[in-house]
Amino acid sequence: MATTVTSTLTVRVLLFGSYAEALERGALDLTFSGPVTVGEALARLRALPGGERLPAKPLCALNLQQARMGSPLTEGDELAILPPLAGG
């Protein structure tokens, strides 16, 4: 019988402003069983309690750089979900 080695993947998710209030936290870790994109991580977030208040395609930053929904995540990434900006 063959053994399948499953490599899991954990990313740090940061939430701000109204999104942090919606999910009642500013940060959480998400662990996946295999390769995953920003969009797939978002789907997981939106399934959490309060997560329905996140839009399907919010502004996201991956390790401080703006990211696309299709950007792949790697172990240890910092994924920030950004509400509409309101500086100035």
Next chain:
Amino acid sequence: MATTVTSTLTVRVLLFGSYAEALERGALDLTFSGPVTVGEALARLRALPGGERLPAKPLCALNLQQARMGSPLTEGDELAILPPLAGG
């Protein structure tokens, strides 16, 4: 024999910046024997010692308003001869 009544006209002339230095004074009175324009008053100024350093058509203000060479002068007018502006 008929008598001619001659009405004279005195205007106050103000000089600034390089023009005041050229004529070595900041103000003088000019008296004319009859009707006169800004341009004619300027011709008189340019005939004074140092007056050759004034241009023929400098910027002029008559009673605080910009004036043309043909503007007529009246008794008691204040005529200011303005070098190129350099504020700011």
Next chain:
Amino acid sequence: MSFLTEDPIDLGCLLALVQSPARGGIASFLGIVRNHQSGRAVVGLDYSAYAPMAEAVSQEIVSEAESRWDVAVSLLHRIGKLSVGDTAVAVVAASAHRDDAFLACRYVIEQVKRRVPIWKKEYYADGSVMWVGSGEAREQARTADRI
């Protein structure tokens, strides 16, 4: 210099950072907390930021301005609780050419508003609270004057 501060913004300090005997023109912009927003009376604000990204993006914006124009730029954004009349953001651009100073100052404040991850929670006189820039606020903002 860091971009974010929790302390009151002192324009004099920002001016001192970029003023020099060779730069004769200094354009500045101050963004002040207003007493109204979308027709509602505002009593205060709470600014928060994704700090490391805000620092990186603001540095980028200043570098862009300084390479595009002959200017030195200083820039500060306050975070935390602010009252009406407090300075939320300040930009100073100093140059030997006033055209460059104005253009760079304008560029920086526009880019800060567009690109820097900062969020604003507004507290209104009627006791309500809103995240500005969120769906609802954007809806209102479409028809309202905004700084």
Next chain:
Amino acid sequence: MSFLTEDPIDLGCLLALVQSPARGGIASFLGIVRNHQSGRAVVGLDYSAYAPMAEAVSQEIVSEAESRWDVAVSLLHRIGKLSVGDTAVAVVAASAHRDDAFLACRYVIEQVKRRVPIWKKEYYADGSVMWVGSGEAREQARTADRI
């Protein structure tokens, strides 16, 4: 408020004159005495004015800006002897709309330079003196950067 002053210009005072809780955007411009002009090292300046006309024209300019944009403007020009680094002119425009603040501020400084009867005598490091704006200075200025 009078436009001309012999005292050092305090930007804070000018800001206070136009700042209000309804005006969230404040654009300013400072014109500072530079250490160079047309390639020559400057050590100081002497500004003089046709005071009553300067006051009238500057009032006119401020009124034009305040009727054209939704702004409050404050404006001050220093006269007398100034050193390198001193503020010669300051304009502040405050508005609920930052576009108006920038446009009005720019308009006012451009018009001041064009229309207000003020003259500048420059003192150079080599001991020479020149009326800036006079024929000779204009000749040089054509090829030189100027604020």
